[in-house]
Amino acid sequence: MKKLLVIFAIVLALYACTENISQVIPQKEKTDYCSIKFNDRFDNPLKKGVWDSLFEYHEAVFAPVYLGDVKPEIKLIYKPELTGNRIDAVEEWEAPFEYDTERRMLKYPTDSTLLITVDTSRIIGYPMYLWEYYKTPEHRQGIMSYPVFVENTSDDTLQVGEGDVLPITIEAKGRDGQWHELYRAYIYECGTGLLDIYLAPHQIAVVAMPVCEGTFRTELRLGYCLSRDKRIYSNVFEGFINQ
Numbered sequence: 001m002k003k004l005l006v007i008f009a010i011v012l013a014l015y016a017c018t019e020n021i022s023q024v025i026p027q028k029e030k031t032d033y034c035s036i037k038f039n040d041r042f043d044n045p046l047k048k049g050v051w052d053s054l055f056e057y058h059e060a061v062f063a064p065v066y067l068g069d070v071k072p073e074i075k076l077i078y079k080p081e082l083t084g085n086r087i088d089a090v091e092e093w094e095a096p097f098e099y100d101t102e103r104r105m106l107k108y109p110t111d112s113t114l115l116i117t118v119d120t121s122r123i124i125g126y127p128m129y130l131w132e133y134y135k136t137p138e139h140r141q142g143i144m145s146y147p148v149f150v151e152n153t154s155d156d157t158l159q160v161g162e163g164d165v166l167p168i169t170i171e172a173k174g175r176d177g178q179w180h181e182l183y184r185a186y187i188y189e190c191g192t193g194l195l196d197i198y199l200a201p202h203q204i205a206v207v208a209m210p211v212c213e214g215t216f217r218t219e220l221r222l223g224y225c226l227s228r229d230k231r232i233y234s235n236v237f238e239g240f241i242n243q
Helices: 002-022
Strands: 037-038 065-066 073-075 114-118 124-126 141-152 160-161 170-174 181-183 196-199 204-210 216-225 231-233 237-241
Touching: 065 073, 065 196, 065 231, 114 216, 114 231, 141 160, 141 196, 181 216, 196 204
Parallel strands: 037 073
Antiparallel strands: 065 204, 114 141, 124 141, 141 204, 160 196, 170 181, 170 216, 216 231, 216 237
């Protein structure tokens, strides 16, 4: 009788394990950003930037230089308005897509649906100023920058910015060893006529993190703003600030 009970217990345990295994959801492999080749049509010299002259009013400007699918090679576009992936917030209500519970085609990112990675292994240029005259030919500013990948890791289409910017802050460790906000996310003074920037499932945005001079070597990180008090943080990387 004891032997039968033992055998029965083993069978139940094996069945439970089989059930657990069948419920495991395969995870998407992490994107190898380093394998993505950049097609940069500009070759003007690049040099380190100066913090205060680069970001006015202590607002960091992170305009996309690419929006779209993960591909072996992507073309960098330094005129933000030409990167595509924009939709009018009003048109969302009329678009032929399945709405979520808030009747929005675009969902808001969460800390489990967006991934931010700063690639310090290579250098790109910095995009044009947001308010340059629209007829100005495309060019890249001569500021050394790290490419930053912002990936939609979900199966939903996400709103990741508006106008021509993504809401990203720059933080640095001070001499006290604590993280401090160096530059807050850029905010438009007026939102009239701004289009939403979106990423379809598993698409990426590439923005430029300028490499700047400074008097104090420390650790930096980027924070994507989910709300006033909640951020999604990038990997930590080294840089210089003035302190």
